[in-house]
Amino acid sequence: MSEPVLPGLSTDPGLVAALGAAGGFGAGSVGQPVTVADLVALPGVTGVELLGHGDVDAPVRHLVALRGDQVLARAHDRAAPLPALAGAAVLLEDAEAWQREGRDFVLDLALRVAADEGAATVLVPHARPVPVAAALLAERLGVSVLRVAGPEPLRALADLALAVARPDVLHAHALRRAATAITTEQLDLSALLRAVAATLDGVVAVQSGARLLQAERGATAVDQPAFQTVHLRHGGTAYTEISNGRAVAVQPVPLPAEVRERPLLLVAQRRGGGRLWRALALDVLQVARNAVAAWAINRFLVDERERLARARLLQELLAEPDALTPRAQAEAAALGWELDGWHTAVHLRATEGGPVHGATLSVVEDLLRQSGLGAAGLVPQATGAVSWLTAPELAGLPSAVDLAARLDPVLEFLAEEPEGQALTAGLGAARRGPVGLARSIVEARRASVLPVPPGSSSLVRHGLGRRVDRVLALWDLDPLLRQESRTVVEPLLGEPALLATLRAFLDAGGSAAGTARALGVHRNTVRYRLAQIEQRLGVALTEHDTRIALAVALRLTPDAAGQAGTPSTER
Amino acid sequence: MTWQLTGRAVDALALGGLLLGGGGGGDTADDSGSTVPVTVADLAELDPGTRVCAVAQIGAPLIGRERVPAHELRAAVHALAHETGAPFPALVALEIGGQNAATAAAAARQTGLPLLDADLMGRALPRIDQTLLALAGGPVGPVALASPSGHVLTVREAGDEDVEGLTRALLPPLGGRAAAALYPTTVGALRSAGTAGTVRRAVDLGGALLDLRAAGASTDAGYRAGTAGTGTGIGSGTGAASGTGSGATAQVEAALGPLGLRVVARGDVRHVERTGGRVVAAVVGADGVSRLDADTEFHHCTLDGRPVAGVPDVVGVLDARTLHPVLVADLRTGTDVLVYRLPVAAPWYTDAGRALIERGRVGVPA
Numbered sequence: 001m002s003e004p005v006l007p008g009l010s011t012d013p014g015l016v017a018a019l020g021a022a023g024g025f026g027a028g029s030v031g032q033p034v035t036v037a038d039l040v041a042l043p044g045v046t047g048v049e050l051l052g053h054g055d056v057d058a059p060v061r062h063l064v065a066l067r068g069d070q071v072l073a074r075a076h077d078r079a080a081p082l083p084a085l086a087g088a089a090v091l092l093e094d095a096e097a098w099q100r101e102g103r104d105f106v107l108d109l110a111l112r113v114a115a116d117e118g119a120a121t122v123l124v125p126h127a128r129p130v131p132v133a134a135a136l137l138a139e140r141l142g143v144s145v146l147r148v149a150g151p152e153p154l155r156a157l158a159d160l161a162l163a164v165a166r167p168d169v170l171h172a173h174a175l176r177r178a179a180t181a182i183t184t185e186q187l188d189l190s191a192l193l194r195a196v197a198a199t200l201d202g203v204v205a206v207q208s209g210a211r212l213l214q215a216e217r218g219a220t221a222v223d224q225p226a227f228q229t230v231h232l233r234h235g236g237t238a239y240t241e242i243s244n245g246r247a248v249a250v251q252p253v254p255l256p257a258e259v260r261e262r263p264l265l266l267v268a269q270r271r272g273g274g275r276l277w278r279a280l281a282l283d284v285l286q287v288a289r290n291a292v293a294a295w296a297i298n299r300f301l302v303d304e305r306e307r308l309a310r311a312r313l314l315q316e317l318l319a320e321p322d323a324l325t326p327r328a329q330a331e332a333a334a335l336g337w338e339l340d341g342w343h344t345a346v347h348l349r350a351t352e353g354g355p356v357h358g359a360t361l362s363v364v365e366d367l368l369r370q371s372g373l374g375a376a377g378l379v380p381q382a383t384g385a386v387s388w389l390t391a392p393e394l395a396g397l398p399s400a401v402d403l404a405a406r407l408d409p410v411l412e413f414l415a416e417e418p419e420g421q422a423l424t425a426g427l428g429a430a431r432r433g434p435v436g437l438a439r440s441i442v443e444a445r446r447a448s449v450l451p452v453p454p455g456s457s458s459l460v461r462h463g464l465g466r467r468v469d470r471v472l473a474l475w476d477l478d479p480l481l482r483q484e485s486r487t488v489v490e491p492l493l494g495e496p497a498l499l500a501t502l503r504a505f506l507d508a509g510g511s512a513a514g515t516a517r518a519l520g521v522h523r524n525t526v527r528y529r530l531a532q533i534e535q536r537l538g539v540a541l542t543e544h545d546t547r548i549a550l551a552v553a554l555r556l557t558p559d560a561a562g563q564a565g566t567p568s569t570e571r
Numbered sequence: 572m573t574w575q576l577t578g579r580a581v582d583a584l585a586l587g588g589l590l591l592g593g594g595g596g597g598d599t600a601d602d603s604g605s606t607v608p609v610t611v612a613d614l615a616e617l618d619p620g621t622r623v624c625a626v627a628q629i630g631a632p633l634i635g636r637e638r639v640p641a642h643e644l645r646a647a648v649h650a651l652a653h654e655t656g657a658p659f660p661a662l663v664a665l666e667i668g669g670q671n672a673a674t675a676a677a678a679a680r681q682t683g684l685p686l687l688d689a690d691l692m693g694r695a696l697p698r699i700d701q702t703l704l705a706l707a708g709g710p711v712g713p714v715a716l717a718s719p720s721g722h723v724l725t726v727r728e729a730g731d732e733d734v735e736g737l738t739r740a741l742l743p744p745l746g747g748r749a750a751a752a753l754y755p756t757t758v759g760a761l762r763s764a765g766t767a768g769t770v771r772r773a774v775d776l777g778g779a780l781l782d783l784r785a786a787g788a789s790t791d792a793g794y795r796a797g798t799a800g801t802g803t804g805i806g807s808g809t810g811a812a813s814g815t816g817s818g819a820t821a822q823v824e825a826a827l828g829p830l831g832l833r834v835v836a837r838g839d840v841r842h843v844e845r846t847g848g849r850v851v852a853a854v855v856g857a858d859g860v861s862r863l864d865a866d867t868e869f870h871h872c873t874l875d876g877r878p879v880a881g882v883p884d885v886v887g888v889l890d891a892r893t894l895h896p897v898l899v900a901d902l903r904t905g906t907d908v909l910v911y912r913l914p915v916a917a918p919w920y921t922d923a924g925r926a927l928i929e930r931g932r933v934g935v936p937a
Contacts, residue, residue, distance in 0.1 A: 075878050102849055105864045105871045105878075112876025132842040133853035133862035137876055140860045 033059040034167045036121045036144045037274025039089065041247070043174045043201050045159045047150015050272065051130055052138030054145075057274070058120040061087035063164045066113075068098050068106045075109040085117035089146075089164055091157070095124050107134050115141040122146070123160065125153050163276065171280050174199055178284040182291050189214055189295050196288045200281050202270030203227045206253070206292060209263060209417060213366065224271055232263050238286070240278035247273030249281035253289045255296055266292050303362055310335060310379040314386070314441075321438035335377075341390045343437040344397050345428035346373075346407065347444035349384035350421060356385045360414070360421040367410045373403075384423075384448065386441055397430050404460035411459040424448055427462035475556060485553035491536040493559055498536070501529040505541065506551045573616060576676055576686070577608035579781070580774050587777030588672025589896035590832070591769075591913065593885040595868030596669015596695030597632025598898055609676050610685040612661060614767045617687075619759030622658075624651050625691050626678040627665035629699060629716075629738070630748030633900070635670065643717040643750035644678035650715035650723045651752035663687040663761060665702070665753065667769040668695025668868075668885065675770075678750075688770045689761050691754060693915040694885045697867040698930065700735045703764040703918050704754055706927055714738050714753040718745040765916045776830050776913075783826040784894050819891045823909060835872055835879035836861035836910040837891065843902055850899055854908060861910060863888070865899045872910050880912035882928050883919035887911050 037056040040048055050056070064083050071092075073080035090110070092098075098106045107124065111134065114122045121144040124130060130147050138145045148156050163170050181195035189206065193216035197204040205215035205227045215227040228243075230250055240249045246269050253264040266289050268281040313335065316328050324332070324339070332339055348364065350356050356364075361378050368378075368387065378385045391397045398406070407425050415422040426448025428440030450461040475481055492498045501515060505526070508514030512530065516523040530541055539546045576584060589598055626644055628635060652658045662682065664675030667690035679686040691702035700711050711734045713727040722745055726737050742749060761767070820834045838856020854861040859875035869886040872879050880886045888897040891907040902908075918924050 102864070102866060102870075104851065105862055105873055108862050108873045108876045109878060110876075112873075115876070128846075131844055131851040131853070131862070133851055133860065136841065136853050136855065137860045137862065137873075141876065 033061050033087075034163055034276045035059055035274040036089075036146070037247075037272055038167070038276035039121065039146060039160055039163060039274075041201065041270055041273040041277045042159055042163050042170070043199055043277070043280065044177075045156050045201075047148060047153060047156055048160070049147040049149065051135045051145040051147060052141075052143050054121065054138070054143045056144060056272070058144070059087060060089045060120045060164050062089075063091060063123075063161050064088040064119075065091045065093045066110065068092075068094050068103065068110075071106050071110045071113055074113050082113070082117065085114060085119040088119050089121050089123055089160070090114050090119045091123040091161075092125070095126055099126065099128065104131065104134075107131075108137050111137050111141055111143050111145070115143050120144070123148055123157070125149075125157060167276055171276065171283070174280055175283055175287065179287050182288050189292070190216055192288065192291055192295065194218070196268070196284055199284055200268050200270060200277070202247075202268050202273065202277075202281070204266070204268045204285075204288075205229075207265040207267060208363065211363065211366075211413075211417065224269070227267075227269060230265065230267050232265060236263060238282055240282060246271045247278050247281070249278050249285055251282065251285035251289045253292045253296060255293055264292070264296055300362070303365070304358070306335075306377065307361065307380055310377055311381070313337075314379045314381075317434060318438050318441065321434040324434060338390050338392070339434045339437060340432075341392050342394050342397055342430055342432045343388045343390050343428075343440050344400070344403060344430045345386060345388040345437065345440035345444040346403070347381075347384055347386050347426045347428075347441065347448045348378070348423045349426070349448040351415075351424050352422065355382075356380065356423065357421055360423070361385055363414065363417075364410065364423070367413065371406050371410055373406060373410075381445075383445060386444065388428075388437060388440065394430055394432075400427050400429070400462040403427055404458055404462060407460045408458050415459070423459070425460045426450065427460060475552060481552070482556050485556040486559075488537065488549065488553040489557050492533065493557075495536075498529055498533050499554075501526060502533050502550065503554055505530060506547055506554070510541070510547055573610060573612050573685070575608040576611050576770075576774070577606075580778070581673075581676065583774045583777035583781055584676060584770065585670075585673045585777065586780055586896070587773030587775065588667060588669055590776045590780065590827075590887060591667050591672070591693075591773055591885055592669035592695040592896065592898075593868040593870075593887040593913075594865060594897060594899040594902070595697065596666060596671055597628075597635055598670055598896075607680050609679040611688050611770055612685040613688050614758055614762050617661065617758045619757060619762065621660055621758040622655075623661045623663050623687060623756060623758055623761065624648065624655075624659045624752050625663050625665040625702075625754040625756075626675055627671045627699075627751050627753075628674045628748060629665075629751045630742045630745075632670060632748075634746065634748040638719060638746070638748065642681055643719050644674070644752075645681040646717035646721070646723055647715045647750040647752040648678065648682050648684075650717060650725055651713065651755060654713050654715060654725050654727060655755045659684065659755070661685045661687050661758070663754075663766075664690035664770065665699065665751070666690055666692040666695050667773050668692065671695070672770070672773050686770065687758070687761065688768055689766045690769045691761075691764070691766055693766060693769055693919065694883075694913075695868055696928065698735050699738060699751070699753060701927055701930065702754070703766050703916060704756060704760065706918055706924055707760070707764045709754065709756055709760055709764070711735075711753060713755065714751055716741055716745060716749040716751050718749050720746070724749075765918050772830070776827060776832065779826045779830060780894060783822060819894075820909060823889065823894070823911070827911075831914050832911050833880075833913075834909050834911050836874050838908070840902060840904050840906045840908055843904055850902065852902055854910065863902075863910060865902075867899065869899060869910075872912070880910065883915050883924060885913040885915060887913070 035057050036054065039060065040050045064085055070082060074082055092107065092110050095107060098104050111122060123146050125148045130145065150156055178196060178199035181199060182192060193204045193206065193214060197216050198218035201218050203215055203217045203224050206213045207229055210229055210231065212227065212229050217224055225246065230248060232252065236252050238251045240247065249268045251266045253266050255264055266285045268285055270277060313328060313331050317324065348356060361380060365378050373389060378387050389397055404427065411423050411425060426444045426446065428443035428447065431437065431440045447461045492502065501519060504518040505515045508518055512526045513523055516526045534541055541547065626648060648659060648662065662675060662679050662684050665671055675686055691704050693703065705711060713725055714734060716724045716738065724741050726734060820837050824834050836854055836856065836858065838854040838861060840852055841855045842853040844851045848866055850865040852863040854863060862873045863869055864871040869888060871881040872886050888902065889895065889909040889911060890897050891909050897908060919928060
């Protein structure tokens with residue numbers, strides 16, 4: 001009997017070389033029969049369960065059907081004739097009938113016969129579970145048992161038979177199915193990966209470097225383990241391997257140099273997949289990789305375009321936050337910016353200085369999105385990149401401390417990536433409306449250059465991260481408070497020396513000496529000015545509540561807050 | 572040769588019955604009045620024309636563990652004598668396996684009749700039509716059934732194909748279990764059927780096992796009716812016949828081998844699956860993995876995928892610690908067991924004999 005082979009599975013010389021380099025199925029392996037592991041993991045075949053600890057890499061050279069009477073005859077007479085079982089997948093064709101008639105022990109006898117004759121595996125079409133005794137025996141004898149149950153056992157058996165006799169046909173059929181699915185799912189990565197995963201009955205993912213971008217599993221692969229990221233090996237070529245009991249196939253995705261700042265990998269995984277599955281997976285991934293490349297290029301271009309649009313719009317916003325044109329407002333709405341809401345800005349700065357790379361921006365955008373922090377997208381700026389979180393109410397925004405706790409892992413991950421760019425982040429306070437957003441962005445940019453607080457390893461800086469910031473933010477919004485504040489300090493407006501003295505006095509905690517030192521004037525001058533202030537405002541600065549009220553009033557009155565003090569020449 | 576069944580032989584018969592029961596046939600017999608001797612008569616010494624009927628308790632053995640025995644055995648025998656028009660000068664056991672060995676002795680005591688050194692099965696089987704007499708073409712009926720509460724029913728003029736089903740159908744109103752007198756026949760027919768000597772065989776087997784247990788520190792309480800698996804064991808390796816050591820197999824074979832018993836597997840019961848009346852047990856020992864298949868009795872055993880015991884042989888299990896036969900219903904994970912086989916009468920090994928035994932198996936059409 002001629003041995004069934006895997007002819008012409010992969011005609012791509014580079015691919016074949018890669019297979020050979022992987023030490024698995026390669027140039028030297030084309031032409032080998034399928035293995036037991038292949039039969040367990042046939043794409044599209046469900047309900048095949050592996051029992052026993054036999055050699056799953058044993059080649060299966062042919063399929064032999066065996067009946068119970070043949071098994072019984074051999075069990076009682078070593079000379080009883082049997083078909084050649086060496087290297088065979090032995091199908092116990094009437095196993096269901098044995099079980100029905102209470103003669104299921106024939107299964108154990110068949111396992112013995114299979115082990116004695118060197119069969120590769122035993123196929124048991126059993127609707128019910130194989131008894132524990134038979135499973136223990138299979139382990140003891142080192143026989144692989146494939147229990148074929150599932151909803152369509154006859155179809156599964158037919159596919160198993162086809163896989164043994166003509167694996168090339170099965171391979172071609174699966175490849176055609178994959179190609180059909182892939183061509184209809186060009187630019188939706190999730191659908192594309194799901195289609196490929198369904199063809200391979202496994203998990204298929206796209207990695208950017210060592211980072212997982214997206215993983216999907218086939219509808220029938222619910223029992224497959226979660227995806228594990230792989231490393232690029234073998235000089236960036238395709239390869240397959242067995243790792244921790246799971247078969248892995250890796251195809252690099254070819255990308256133009258402008259887009260390829262880090263390698264993109266298309267990876268398929270399946271627990272227990274054999275040579276046939278790995279070869280099929282490589283071929284299917286090869287078909288799929290161009291579609292993934294198209295998706296990656298498209299995504300890069302879309303990202304770039306959106307980033308440019310965002311940068312231009314943000315520039316307008318920062319220039320005139322309270323006078324946005326209708327066009328700018330429409331563009332902002334189109335980008336999903338809810339400018340009237342509450343905002344907390346994040347400014348990212350390259351630790352080593354210079355711009356943040358485009359690839360890094362893409363990575364950070366993905367990471368922020370995965371962490372639930374990527375609402376506005378990243379907008380590149382000269383000193384880094386900025387983003388912000390928006391919520392309809394203040395309560396919907398995380399506090400600065402919470403936000404820092406969520407950002408830190410992202411920045412740490414980025415810093416640890418082999419080709420990653422180390423970034424630090426600054427946070428702005430929570431503020432409302434376009435004006436508030438602009439102010440928060442400025443605060444975030446300033447915070448990003450703050451020194452590391454003593455004892456902290458955080459990569460996120462925020463001078464404002466306390467609850468009191470929210471109190472101050474709410475003061476800002478209260479028009480009545482603003483009006484009253486202005487009324488309070490109005491008598492001092494136009495008197496910069498008095499305003500500066502009052503501010504310094506409040507900053508110095510009510511100390512006249514401290515105020516004198518801060519302003520560079522004589523203490524008596526300070527006392528004189530303080531008396532003037534008390535007289536004009538009609539208050540006593542010795543009272544604590546008065547000092548608090550004046551501090552708030554100064555903060556909320558822009559005319560008073562921004563005027564610098566004038567040092568006196570008097571001594 | 573006629574001999575008296577009394578004293579230790581009564582216990583030996585009960586234990587031997589369990590050994591020949593192969594895990595079926597129950598383990599609780601009506602042993603009331605067991606101190607009264609029973610005369611056991613050799614078939615060869617009796618006139619071939621001597622009338623005889625078989626006796627047994629039929630129905631669920633577990634009910635026998637709970638039920639208080641009365642004189643239903645005698646009632647059944649008398650009813651069958653009345654039905655057939657003449658008394659029976661002797662009784663024979665329907666099955667020597669399980670509790671019906673001791674039941675036959677109890678019937679002989681209740682009626683004062685001698686018990687023949689024979690039975691109709693040579694082992695335990697689940698159906699009343701699975702006998703060597705039926706195999707030889709003898710009729711099963713009429714069948715007289717009696718319950719402890721005094722009800723007596725007779726199945727008459729039923730063909731052999733129907734008598735099993737009819738009799739089973741009558742058991743529920745009789746409480747699920749009843750004394751039965753059946754197979755009205757002659758000593759000559761029994762001789763032809765090849766059923767002779769099985770009471771002696773059971774007593775010899777049980778006696779040898781008693782001796783083995785006595786050689787250790789065992790008490791006899793362990794094998795007595797109703798206490799399966801509760802014996803105190805045969806010592807902590809102190810006696811020559813200790814079942815706890817690795818030599819238990821050799822000791823059992825040395826003691827019972829001359830009587831035809833062969834130990835075919837030894838190990839711990841690793842798993843017991845019970846599905847739809849079928850039982851599959853995995854026994855793992857130093858020699859390999861054994862598989863025990865059972866329904867009402869153990870019927871097949873393989874060791875590492877090779878057949879080592881199967882019907883028509885009796886396939887049975889001994890607790891290696893207590894040396895007490897284990898019923899199918901009492902097989903438990905974690906027990907250290909010996910699996911044995913015992914040959915039975917030659918007619919069972921014919922094609923027709925094997926086919927008749929198969930009729931009682933779960934899943935096999937009757």
